[in-house]
């Protein structure tokens with residue numbers, strides 16, 4: 223391998239994640255900057271700006287073109303926000319490493335009010351994430367949730383311009399962009415559980431690429447990988463049939479994994495929680511079992527009832 227080609231989207235957050243991956247590889251293996259090339263790839267998700275992604279085709283829109291480049295050998299690894307990764311990857315590809323997770327919580331950025339609970343009746347809150355919209359409505363049914371798309375910087379500008387009184391973004395993304403200071407409140411994990419994978423950088427590779435796998439092994443964070451295996455198994459067991467937002471968050475300490483998952487109706491009026499724990503080595507099974515439990519709790523009509 224002449225240089226390791228790191229494929230990424232071109233958004234400032236995606237670039238920050240690609241550079242973090244490069245920096246960790248440089249440090250761990252004592253490699254020089256010249257050993258890497260960051261290859262920016264434009265995806266359908268970057269081009270579609272006029273409607274919610276759930277309408278445009280959902281997850282996968284941010285990964286398709288990058289995965290094609292990986293399969294074609296134009297790039298050697300692809301760096302992603304795990305949250306944006308579909309549960310089923312194309313044949314021949316796998317998520318083989320995860321960097322240590324950032325804070326997985328959502329953050330509130332308020333203009334005048336510092337917290338969601340301080341917003342005046344009927345205030346506009348911008349978000350285009352179905353999960354965040356539902357969770358906001360569950361907390362404050364009186365608020366007016368308005369669509370907010372674009373990258374982190376675009377959304378912050380909309381807030382400045384007064385399009386809304388507040389917005390919610392991933393704390394992890396803001397921190398990685400050096401924008402942690404704009405946060406006015408952090409959302410609690412129980413009232414506002416994150417999306418599966420939030421805050422974790424995942425690295426996708428070609429299955430069987432031993433040279434690359436060996437290089438990544440040294441920067442892979444095992445507890446993050448186990449937490450992600452659980453969250454992604456939960457998502458995989460539900461997202462084929464579940465049209466409602468899904469949240470899920472696992473933590474791993476001392477070989478033990480603790481998971482909490484949630485499904486919620488888009489209007490925020492009905493939600494079902496599940497908690498599970500076990501050995502971190504059984505991460506994926508814990509996620510799959512939790513999905514079965516929440517399905518029983520919610521009843522099958524929950525899955526049919528929402529569009």
Ligand SMILES: NCc1[nH]cc(CCC(=O)O)c1CC(=O)O
Nearest residue numbers: 303305391392394395420421422
């Ligand atoms: N869908 C966009 C996206 N994908 C990952 C992140 C944040 C970083 C992360 O969760 O790792 C964001 C922006 C946001 O939700 O605020």
